[in-house]
Amino acid sequence: MTERGLGMLARPSLYSGEPLAAIIEHYTSAALLHAVADQHRLGRRLLVATTNLDTQETHIWDMGAIALSAQEPGNEHQALALFRTIMTASASVPGIFPPIPIADGNTSEIHADGGVNVPFLLLPEALVQWQINQPSLMPGKIFIIINAPMAPRNNQLSGGAVAIMGRSFDSLSRANLRMHVAMATAFAHRHHVQLRYAALPSDLDTDPLDFEAARMAGLFDLGVARYTDLTQGLSDAPLAESVP
Template sequence: MPPSVAIIGVTLLSAVAGCHTSRGPLARAASPTDVGLNTRDVVDPVAQPLADAALTTLDASTPAREAGDAARERAGAAAQDARHVLCLSGGGSYGAYAAGVLCGWTQSGRRPAFDVVTGISTGALIAPFAFLGPRYDGAIRHFYTETRTRDVYVKRPVRGLFSEALADDAPLRRTIDGMVTWGFVADIAAAHREGRRLYVGTTELEGRRFIVWDVGGIACRGRPDDRALICDVLAASAAIPGFFPPVRIPVSIDGRVLAEKHGDGGVTQGIFFRPPWPPDRPAAGTRVWCVVAGKLYADPAPLRPRALAIAGRSLSDIIFAQTRGDLQRIYTLAQLNGMDFQMTAIADDFPAPAESTEFNPPELRAMFDEGFRQARSGRAWRGTPPGVAPGEAPRERAGTCLTEVPKR
């Protein structure tokens, strides 16, 4: 036997033996969530206070704030001249919260007209209505309080294993087709000609790149396929890869007609920003509003000891982290350019449903009502990015002796 093979064999045997020993009784031990603990509140009483103190001392946002103040001063930006950018994240059925925020904001009398609206996934479905103003509040309220799962997709688990999707999104496509009328397209085009902008993000699945679609620009082309392309873009942005089929969008590359495969924009970005038009005008004084369709941090939950369950949970955690990272980037961009940053998300203690792919009207109405109440009262917004509020700092440990410190 070659020495290298022998070494590999011994290493594998050692690993197997080590894994077997380490699992032992711990494989049957209860986890913190099994016994009802909220793992958000579990900390190392020695290490965590030191970590929190260190992060408080090192205020990394101070240089950014100073740069933003200087930008505002140079631009002489006046509050009455402020422009408004609305950024809508993905989140499936949690979009009910975002819809509630918009409707409650209207009721408060403080909702501005948006110069730019961006949307991804469920945010892409809301974005055109938010862009066109409060007269469409009834439409988003109806969709995000009355829709059932069967109105969005039909599961096909057996066929799906041998095709490109586990579900058929034909019901959602019919809904989009009914909402995006030629009159709707004309309204988007009129707003675009006034200098306002509507953008939707998708993922080009073969190129593995985030694509930003200028929906108003499409509406202004004056072509017979404008409405169909807008419908395709909205459907693609909400097409969860593997769950919904990719949307094939025809493109012409140097005269050759080909078909790109587009899917959920949330695969490559959780939320995104675009500046007001024209882009050469100073951004200082612009107000950036980020609405997260969901929570900033996933709720703790017991983990099934199955490979697919673990992989699915980990993918979900990556998406949560990606959205937080995108928000932090938008915040930094806002600070450096003298823009005002505000964001809202479902509160940690709100009993949100476990699955964002399930549409259950009572749960949708609860999330809608929560967003509505928060926005109408003015309590929805915070001016800081994820990671700086109490309890949001990374957990630091110097050992395994922990304690539970519930948030007040």
């Protein structure tokens, strides 16, 4: 292996995390935190998951509570910085973007994309096998929108090591999604709760590093269409159903 190759192995990621952090800083304003705090007061919850690489555990952040704390005198700057840091960490795919240190008291923990452990957040991992015995705690309906393809895709692989690693990661991600959907479905069946989910088409060409505005708008429109399909005909839907 060349010296250049060894140097790449020593780097924390293929790409710098500064552009990602800059995008999040641009769109995460004080006004956004006020809006999140207002919805938090109404009982809605915005939860974001990151993966603590030090402990290999999923960390669930109550972003509404953080936004609400920004309205405490003298705490706006600190709360906004933490909000942005968590959002950046939750989008920092290991190997692609560097992990993000988050202070916890006198120590600092390294956090990365929550999808390392959980591709979507339904319940804390320890509660997946939980049997709810109190009717007041029983969920009504569960909707899952997956912003990635889930079904396997059959197309010829060509290229070198990078292409092979990319295809392997894609295969692993899709298998992980299917496993977590199966776990969520089992939870819903066990509690007689309606669950519906939608994912991107399996043959859709997706590039997680392509943030071009037109492409993002197209994916957003596709998500809106999938959401509309997901929420139609609820009274006749089975306990678990996918949107094709």
